[in-house]
Amino acid sequence: MGRGAELAALIGALGEAEAGRGSVFLLSGEPGIGKSRLADEAAAHARGRGLLVLRGRCWEAGGAPGYWPWVQVLRAYARGAEPYELRGLLGAGAPELAELLPELRELVGDLPRPAVHDPEALRFRLFDAVAVFLRAVADERALLVVLDDLHAADEPSLLLLEFLAGSTRDARVAVLGAYRDTETEPGHPLNRLIGDMVREPAVGRISLGGLGREEVGEYVELSAGRRAPEPVVEAIHERTAGNPLFVVETMRLLAAEGRLDRADAGTIVPAGVGQAIDRRLERLSEAARGALTIASVLGREFDPAVLERLDHDDDVAGALDEAIAARLVTASPRAPGLLRFSHALVRDALYGAIPARRRRDLHGRVGMELERRHRAEPGPHFAKLAQHFFEAAATEEAVEYAELGAEHAVSQLAYEEASRLYRLALRAFERGGATDESRLCGLLLGLGGPGARRRGGRREGNLPARGRGRPARWDGGAARSRSARIRRALGMDGAAGRPSHHPAARGSHRRATERGQRPARPVARAARRRAVEGQR
Ligand SMILES: Nc1ncnc2c1ncn2[C@@H]1O[C@H](COP(=O)(O)OP(=O)(O)O)[C@@H](O)[C@H]1O
Ligand SMILES: [Mg+2]
Known part of the structure; x- marks a missing residue:
């Protein structure tokens, strides 16, 4: 819905990348405004045109290893490639890349440790190795790298992004990085990075705002299956400020409460997206809410098998089915078998509602379980x-x-x-x-x-x-x-x-x-x- 101009800009960048003029696009906006969705659309376009798409998402609950989004990007490539192909592409930077992605050692056989010991020189070689590798990949097939939730990135990942912005300008690589701009207070490393990066000629920015009234109207019609009365659309647009997540959650709530058809539906729109989510969570059974609460301690994405061990007394599978049916949880697109909250705000709402003592207790149990597993x-x-x-x-x-x-x-x-x-x-x-x-x-x-x-x-x-x-x-x-x-x-x-x-x-x-x-x-x-x- 909408986003025509933004998508056009990104599609333009894909065309440029194919022609050997790489660029970096920084996509910002509040939570729920549609950054990930727009990135998905751009990725779908890229695949349609024959580009290779590699994605990495930062881990918002804290505790991911260093360079996590980049590890995912490299891993996505390594898993799909033949070892001989991989070895050729890794080139001289293979030992450095293996520091980032140790499984490379298994995939391509023994690799020496990097020969340099000065930390700064080592790091330069690592960054350069990643840049050279991505260029080599892109020589075969133009490349779109999508990095989502950069507001939660570790600082080294941001430095690597900055390095790449300067070194892939003449490569067949487009990079799209999305982040919440509501969460980066002045000292945040992302602000410095953006300040430095926007001076690069090949760096573009897209700031997403709310959907327009027309678009909200269409969206309401699409999800309700029929046109909604004008005052209802008006109220939803006004209350949600066109934030698509807020619109989606409101529509689902009104549908679940059977209130869509009421003439006063507009007046019962929740006051904020948090309230919309809270009200949807309240409709879950006790068992489902309990299971999701524990899952929220695990993070935005979680392994049902871990949850099963932490939540003994309930029918966890049944509880998760219920949450999936309510579309509060979906299958992770990244890893088969994992589940994820449909939006970080759903996880945050659950996590934020846990009383302090219980939260401490849950973190302790999660810690011990992860300790055992790993x-x-x-x-x-x-x-x-x-x-x-x-x-x-x-x-x-x-x-x-x-x-x-x-x-x-x-x-x-x-x-x-x-x-x-x-x-x-x-x-x-x-x-x-x-x-x-x-x-x-x-x-x-x-x-x-x-x-x-x-x-x-x-x-x-x-x-x-x-x-x-x-x-x-x-x-x-x-x-x-x-x-x-x-x-x-x-x-x-x-x-x-x-x-x-x-x-x-x-x-x-x-x-x-x-x-x-x-x-x-x-x-x-x-x-x-x-x-x-x-x-x-
Ligand atoms: N332009 C759009 N049209 C329809 N639905 C959208 C649009 N943008 C976002 N959404 C939906 O709104 C929700 C939140 O979007 P998301 O991309 O996850 O937000 P963000 O990444 O900015 O937090 C998702 O369910 C998504 O599918
Ligand atoms: Mg997102």
Whole structure:
């Protein structure tokens, strides 16, 4: 419905991409305004014209591993390709790409580890490897990459997008990135990215507003199967401001309540999309609402098998059938067997209604269940486990998984993500009233390591300061200087210790080296821990 001009612009970009003039389109708007739908339409057009479409969606509930949307994009390609084809396309960047997508090692056989160790150089090579790979794919067949929900992207993913915007201008690649612009407060990395990117000539922007009255009228007619009285359309258009999700939810609600035919239908339109969703949820059976509530803790997308284990007493399959019939839940287009809430706002409505204590309890149970499921290969799940245990106020587990997740992120070259996880660990640590100073040192050292590389200068909020010597306010700068102080105090800076990977610190390391001191040798984390503990 509607969106003719926006779709035309995107179709134009597809044509340009086919001709070797790549571009990036940023698609913004409030939740429910139709960003994902427009992206779907553009993807359908692209497929119709013979382009290859690769999609990635950011995980809104938090805890996805670094570069998650890009991992999905690469995975989508890798899964559909023959190994020999893949090996040819991966080229010299194969070791870097395998850091992002470890399964490449299985798909194309043994790959060496990247030969470079400088974090910044490594990351440049990774970004370049992705760009070269996408160009190679697009040489065969023009490409549309769709990245949805970028407001929930990890910062490294955004940096990679920015890199690609600059390097695929003459490639047969179109990129479409969608994000909520209602959710990016001034310090959000997305704002900086957009500010930087719009200066690129090949970057276009589309901001979606509400549907017009005509379109709402048509939509009401389409879903009701007949024309609605003018005052009803008028009221729906006015109350929903043309937000398609709000219109859809309102129509479904009126239909479910059997009120569509009433002349006063317009006056019973809910006051907001949240209320429309609430009223639809209220119509579910207790069992279905209970199951969906637990599912909301798992995230926008969930595995019914996990839900089954968490929700013992009810007929989970029956409950899910009911939710699917009500179109509050649908099959995930991404992965067979998974289900997803029809819209993030449905998940949010359920999640937001859980009382604090029950929420903590549920996060704890989800954390333990995921821990059990992913025991064999926990690496990609550390961040999610940290998130659940953090929400469960389980300090020990939260700190441990956040730290493991941070180390995993560093190994993936997702430094900003590592930094976020170290800060999560510190928050859990402080909140739990922990007094283990050596542990605190370990976390600060981690934060001052490669993970300290941060751009944009976002500040963390207040941290409760407990015990002696804790910083009362937490921010990256203070953390780094504190970390540097600790390093110096432990004799770990310069000659005696591990050089910081932070670019600013590298300068001082180089200066130290120029002064004739021996270059520092890497110290393993365990050894570092022992060193720290030995000082106490
Ligand atoms: N132009 C449109 N015409 C008809 N339905 C639409 C349109 N845009 C969005 N919708 C429907 O509205 C709902 C919300 O759209 P969605 O694309 O998920 O929003 P967003 O991604 O912006 O949050 C979906 O059910 C979608 O199918
Ligand atoms: Mg969407």
